[in-house]
Structures are given as C-alpha cells and as structure tokens.
Amino acid sequence: MLARYRNLAVPLAIIAAIVLFYMENPWFFPADGSTERAVATVAFWVLAIVVLVLMFEDHKSPGAETVEVEGPAFTRYLFSNTRAGLIWLPIRIFLGFEWLNAGWHKLTGEGWIDGGASLLGYWQNAVKIPEAPGRPPISFEWYRTFLQFLIDNGAHSWFAWLITLGELAVGIGLLAGALVGIAAFFGAMMNMSFLLAGSASTNPVLFAFAVGLMLAWKVAGYYGLDRWLLPRLGVPWHSSAATGGAQPGPVPVG
Numbered sequence: 003m004l005a006r007y008r009n010l011a012v013p014l015a016i017i018a019a020i021v022l023f024y025m026e027n028p029w030f031f032p033a034d035g036s037t038e039r040a041v042a043t044v045a046f047w048v049l050a051i052v053v054l055v056l057m058f059e060d061h062k063s064p065g066a067e068t069v070e071v072e073g074p075a076f077t078r079y080l081f082s083n084t085r086a087g088l089i090w091l092p093i094r095i096f097l098g099f100e101w102l103n104a105g106w107h108k109l110t111g112e113g114w115i116d117g118g119a120s121l122l123g124y125w126q127n128a129v130k131i132p133e134a135p136g137r138p139p140i141s142f143e144w145y146r147t148f149l150q151f152l153i154d155n156g157a158h159s160w161f162a163w164l165i166t167l168g169e170l171a172v173g174i175g176l177l178a179g180a181l182v183g184i185a186a187f188f189g190a191m192m193n194m195s196f197l198l199a200g201s202a203s204t205n206p207v208l209f210a211f212a213v214g215l216m217l218a219w220k221v222a223g224y225y226g227l228d229r230w231l232l233p234r235l236g237v238p239w240h241s242s243a244a245t246g247g248a249q250p251g252p253v254p255v256g
Contacts, residue, residue: 008063011056018049034143081217087224093211094176094222100208101189102173108166118162125149125158128199139200149199168192176215179226183219186212 025031025042032039080086113120129146131138140146152161168188175185190212193205215222223229 008056008060011053011060014049014056015053018046018053021046021049082220084221084224086218087221090182090215090218090222091225093215094179094182094226097186097189097208097211097215098173098176100173100204101169101176105166105169105171105173108162109170114162114166118158118160121162121165122153122158124199124201125153128201129153140198141200142198145198165192179223179228180231182223182226182228183216186215186219186222190216 021042025039025046032042080089108114113123128139129149138146140149152158169192172185172189172192175181176189190209193209193212196203196205197209220232223232
C-alpha cells in the first residue's frame with residue numbers, strides 16, 4: 003500500500019531539511035520552550051519517520067540495488083574483502099579489552115551491581131545546571147529529561163547491571179570476533195550515551211573505531227568466529243525463500 007507514496011520521500015525530506023534549518027540556524031530561529039519550536043520539532047520528527055518508512059519501501063523497487071555512485075577501490079577492499087580482516091583485527095583487540103576491562107571493574111568493584119550508587123551519582127552530576135557563566139554537562143535538553151526520568155524512577159539499580167553486562171558482552175564479542183557488527187553497534191551506543199552525558203574520556207576514540215567496525219561488519223570478524231557464524235546464520239534480509247532454501251555460502255573474498 004505504501005509503494006504508491008514512494009515518490010513523496012524526496013519532497014518530504016526537503017521539507018524536513020527546511021524545518022531543521024529553521025530550528026538550528028543561528029540567525030533566526032524559534033526560542034527554546036516556545037510553542038513554535040515545539041510544533042517545528044514535532045513536525046520534523048514526524049516528517050523524518052515518514053521519510054524513513056518510505057525509503058524502506060523504496061528498497062523493494064526495481065533497480066534499488068543498483069550502485070549509482072561507485073566508491074573508491076580501497077574502501078570496497080577495506081569493508082568487503084576478507085583479507086582486510088587483518089586490518090580490523092588489532093582494532094577489535096584494542097576495543098575488546100577496553101570494554102572487557104570497563105565491565106570487569108564494574109562487576110568486581112563497588113557502586114554498580116551492588117545497588118548502582120555510582121551510576122546514580124554520575125547521572126545526578128550530569129543533570130545539574132550550574133549558575134552562569136558555567137555550562138551544564140548535557141547540551142541537549144531531551145537527554146537531560148531522559149536521565150532525570152531514570153533518576154526519578156530509581157532505574158539505576160537495574161540499569162547498572164545492564165551497563166556492566168553490556169560492556170562485558172561487547173568486549174567478549176569483539177575479542178572473539180563473534181557478530182562484530184552488532185557488538186560494535188552496542189559499544190558505539192554506550193559511547194554516545196556517555197558523550198551525551200558530558201563525559202568525553204576515551205569515548206570519542208572508541209566511538210570512531212566502533213563506527214569503522216560497523217561499516218566493516220562483513221569482514222572485521224573474519225579472523226574470529228564470524229568466519230563461520232556469518233555464513234551459518236546468514237542475514238535477515240537474505241531469506242531462504244529468496245535463495246530457494248539454499249544455505250548462504252562463505253563470506254566472499256573479493
């Protein structure tokens with residue numbers, strides 16, 4: 003049913019870009035907290051979601067898999083050739099031990115799995131708004147509201163477990179080369195959460211490496227368990243019905 007509306011994706015995306023330009027430009031923009039800004043924000047997100055849905059429908063159209071802009075040969079090699087797995091191996095090892103160490107310290111230390119007091123203190127410091135000319139750690143009001151919601155509902159007691167086990171899982175996945183793309187995604191999501199809360203530390207470097215591993219998900223774990231896992235599991239968008247029930251073959255080498 004949505005297929006007939008695919009052509010609306012481009013004009014709606016242009017309108018969304020105009021609304022975003024209006025909200026974010028430094029010359030004329032609606033004041034924070036105003037009804038005008040609230041309406042513009044809602045309009046942008048509604049348009050953005052509609053465009054994403056229409057674009058998802060567009061991937062089913064004939065010719066959607068045609069590459070219209072050819073990338074440089076090196077990037078194709080880096081992200082799609084199994085031999086490039088050797089390039090990603092040291093990055094995997096570095097990130098893996100960083101996440102494993104972080105999770106292990108939380109698991110064996112105090113203030114995390116024993117009630118989450120350390121996480122609660124971190125959140126409380128992050129949501130504070132100092133007196134001028136001081137700047138708050140959090141730049142985006144929606145993220146401060148989100149953390150305040152977690153604080154008010156005592157979520158630190160179980161969220162600390164989630165972070166601890168998540169860091170351990172990401173570290174083990176990267177070191178073992180198991181579902182590297184998924185592990186890197188959740189690692190990047192945690193990096194971004196810390197960055198949004200105003201904590202830089204090593205997060206920018208870890209986030210940049212995680213993005214690289216996500217882009218190279220097909221080959222980054224080739225010198226690890228993904229060498230067997232990916233051909234065995236296949237991918238969600240390559241169903242057995244589309245392949246006549248055949249099992250996916252090995253990860254390509256070129």
